Amino acid sequence: MKSLIFVRTFSVVLLMLIGLTETYAMSESSLDRRQIAIIPIAAQTASGDIENLKISLNQGLDTGLTVNEIKEILVQMYAYTGFPRSLNALGAFMSVVNERQEKGIKDEVGKEASPLPADYNSLRNGTANQTKLIGQEVKGPLFDFAPAVDEYLKAHLFGDIFERDVLTWQDRELATIAALANLKGAGSQLGAHYAISMHNGITEAQIRDFIEVLRKTVSAETANEAAKVFDQVLTDRK
Template identity: 30%
Template sequence: MTEKAKSYCEKFFGAKGLGLAETDPEFSDFFQNFAFDEVVNNDDLDDRTRMMAVLAALIGCQGLDTFEIVLPAALNAGVTPVEIKEIVYQAVAYLGIGRVLPFINKTNEIFEERGIELPLPGQATTGREDRLEKGEQTQVDIFGDGMKGFANSGPEESRHINRWLSDNCFGDYYTRTGLDNRQREMITFCFLLAQGGCEPQLTSHAAGNMMVGNDKGFLIQIISQCLPYLGYPRSLNGLRCVNEAAKN
């Protein structure tokens, strides 16, 4: 391994790194040289943001085994337990509980091993009486005034789904403390990027990211940092979506 890769690996992942050095030494060296030297030194993205993006991407691609390795590294990089839990919780809105429950359970297991007391402090800021109003306001804050009245828009037979987007996706999740709107839009971008097949939504959320201050250059950095974990096809699809959003 290069000296930079060794240094990064030892700082965040420990001496074993990804744990493949004994069984797959050649692969271990060239992958970690790429991921932990060439990629992480490609830009000036801070380690906390990088780790948050990678955690979100691993949930999105269902990379539970790698998530188990990266989560302690994220804690070592200064990502807080609350921030990690908020990333995992928000994934439910974009992947469903069927795909996220294993990540909730794995997070709890690692937290308990590290002596992090559960449950963590609550982060909710809405209740049943105001989640719709505050959720729609969050949509407006991120995507603009065109989202006003979104909960009551669309064909009558599917209008309830628009309402759920406002009161559940945004009212229950985005209004929580622990992460701000820029961070929440960034992790949503990673969920969509990683699972694939969501290019219309990925383009929309690339635009939403740009509206809250995560510009095109930032999103390209996020794609770049997630690429070792997602591969090239989904990363290139994400780049196309970012370029499309930047035209508008």
């Protein structure tokens, strides 16, 4: 009997210590809890890992992301991972929200995107957004070769999606690098968005912590590859 009581007591203490350790690790991160929650949601959407995505979606809501913020992340993902991944993730999120409602959990819906002016021009404003986001006008042989993709990037991604104020640009870039890090063959795009992220206020320390979140929530292989790309970006900047 005493042995059983000891085992139960030890288990409780061990769980408390694990919780304290996780809390301490979270407080020591240069990313806040909300930013940390964004990373696996975007990364697992990119890979189509729906089972783990549902876990991350629940954790994101528990952390304080609103329903509309998570919707916005998943909608944005179609521009980087394609409609199938985005739609599957949105379907998973819809089921998570419904399950939580059935359990009596009341999640904050959050604000809607502000309406755009009547004279809003997606291409014009998107070009301005892209230039501001990246720090310079974007042009080059690829866009001369395929001008349609240049127009779609400017008008739709940066004009229609990035103009929506449900998320900040830092939020959007964090989601973008998480998705690209978990996409095979997207190293050059990941490197470009690391640079864009830092241009928009995400620090080197935050990206290092971002990589460690990938290690814990996705895989060591994904994190190691993301770290290699980031190291190369820092080398090129020097």
